[in-house]
Amino acid sequence: MIKIFTTTFLILSITLFSQNRIKILDSENQKPIAYAKLILKNKDYYKNTEENGETMLEKDEEISEIQSFGFENLHVEKFQQIYLLKPKFSEIETVEISKPKFQKKFTVGSIKKSNMGFAALSKSWVVVDLFKNNIPEEKVYIKKIKIPTQVDKTLKEATFNLVFYENINGKPSSEKRKNIIVTCKSGKNITEVDLTKSPISFPKEGLFIGFEWILNEQNKYSYTTDIHHLDGTKEEKCTTNWNISFFQRLRI
Known part of the structure; x- marks a missing residue:
């Protein structure tokens, strides 16, 4: 029993130390940012966070930049377990927007169920x-x-x-x-x-x-x-x- 426990502990330890869990948060409200994009150093692929704003980095993966729509890009200089992104705020004049009435209908482009051509693996697409x-x-x-x-x-x-x-x-x-x-x-x-x-x-x-x-x-x-x-x-x-x-x- 002692040998089995020791072996299991070593395997788990190797797995944990080969990965780093990180989390991306909104700096204003500390809420997790789902699907934030992590640009990795010297890699031809990127990663995204999950719905909870978290993801795992492998031992050989380093982040160079973090991106998410509506937030300022964050250039990463050192590893952290939590990164904060600043929301983008645009100063615009107050305008009155009327809800459009869809009186006419136009179609642009065409699709067929057989037109399935693109696929994504680990590459950035x-x-x-x-x-x-x-x-x-x-x-x-x-x-x-x-x-x-x-x-x-x-x-x-x-x-x-x-x-x-x-x-x-x-x-x-x-x-x-x-x-x-x-x-x-x-x-x-x-x-x-x-x-x-x-x-x-x-x-x-x-x-x-x-x-x-x-x-x-x-x-x-x-x-x-x-x-x-x-x-x-x-x-x-x-x-x-x-x-x-x-x-x-x-x-x-």
């Missing part, structure tokens, strides 16, 4: 496309967005960032105009984002709209398979980690 405004109306708002999604074997319902960028001379603006966290049900579906209560204005120059993957444990699933290489060699029972897989087109 953001995919955007320009949606042009060719509608001869003075004020146009986006009421609904439809996206083909496919989600398999995740721990919970999968999530991703639906991102909006202004069109600056045919290129996306350097900062996001809007970020919406979208939840996808398991299986192959058309996921709808209803913006009726908070419609987004659709400017004459159009918008870049797309997807940013949230890479965390919530969106991850693992499976075991045999890998056959081109040189004829074979790796048996390899475990592969994927994040949510999805879409190729969207419609607004």
Whole structure:
């Protein structure tokens, strides 16, 4: 019994010391920031926090910057277990906003359930496309967005960032105009984002709209398979980690 306990203790100790748990909080109210993005030093991938604002860093992972929409970017110089992000505040003039009346309906873009082309692994992926405004109306708002999604074997319902960028001379603006966290049900579906209560204005120059993957444990699933290489060699029972897989087109 003593030998078994000692062995178990050593294994647990190695696991704990090879990882570092961190938490990202709002500096104003100390609330956790879900899905904050951690840019890692000398890595070709990033990580996101979970819903509770926490994540685990491996022994060889160091954070260089922390990002989250609506907050100032935080450059990290030393390791901490808790990081505080400052909210962004913009001074704007008081304006009267009238709720738009959806009297006419226009559709931009097209989707098919068979159009499933993009997938995310551990790499950093953001995919955007320009949606042009060719509608001869003075004020146009986006009421609904439809996206083909496919989600398999995740721990919970999968999530991703639906991102909006202004069109600056045919290129996306350097900062996001809007970020919406979208939840996808398991299986192959058309996921709808209803913006009726908070419609987004659709400017004459159009918008870049797309997807940013949230890479965390919530969106991850693992499976075991045999890998056959081109040189004829074979790796048996390899475990592969994927994040949510999805879409190729969207419609607004």
